[in-house]
Amino acid sequence: MPYTMTRSSDGQENGSTVTDGQALRILRRGLHLHADVAADKDHIVTITRTRLVLHGEDTAERRTVLTLRPEPRAHRLTRTQYEDLTRIRKAGEAARLRADGRIGGMFCQVPPSAARRLLGRGLLVATGGDQISIGVAGLLAIAGFEHPVRTTTPRGWHDPENGRLPTTRQHRRHPYQVPDFSSTAVCTCGFRAAADRRPYAAAFARNHIEQVLSAALQNP
DSSP, rough: OEEEEEEEEEEEEEEEEEOOOHHHHHHHHHHHTTTTTEEOOOOOEEEEEEEEEEEETTTEEEEEEEEEOOOEEEOOOHHHHHHHHHHHHHGGGEEEEETTTTTESSOOOOOHHHHHHHHHHSSSEEEEEEEEEEEEEHHHHHHHHHHHOOOOOOOEEEETTOOOOOOSSOHHHHHHHEEOEEEEEOOOOOOOOEEEEEHHHHHHHHHHHHHHHHHHHOOO
């Protein structure tokens, strides 16, 4: 899965296309240079490096921003793909791409057909010889699978739970009912954030998943 890379520096912007392997090397290089790495809900990765350079007798701050946009966006993982990627990640350098197309070096090997799909979608990257690594798309997909954040459906107009008729002014279309448009952002990791309206809860959910995705890229 290729990436469209945009490089912005000194007021200039350049675009190019990079492969999955190049995207992984760019990410590792950026982390090595202590750049700030972030990802949004659409799996767009932003690498920002700020440095000081000499400008006459003074110093000036220069900022370089690399944006990696997947084309197309990666699909959601199946349970089997998630388990395969998790085993490969735990195996580390022991994971190898065999001559017959299998991925070995683990207790349970990945069959050739599944290995081809993982490599074809950029979830895995061949890093030299028979070595493989989890790609940028794979790191983000694993994190997204582990954090299926969602927002609850508001109750809307409903009958009072205590059976008492509301004393406030009645709505013309919903007589004798009370409104409740609150929603909560919920994740299986334990994250919860309540809001008065569902769009606000969706913003909490988006912030949570973007923090999770950004953290997933810190140790490729």
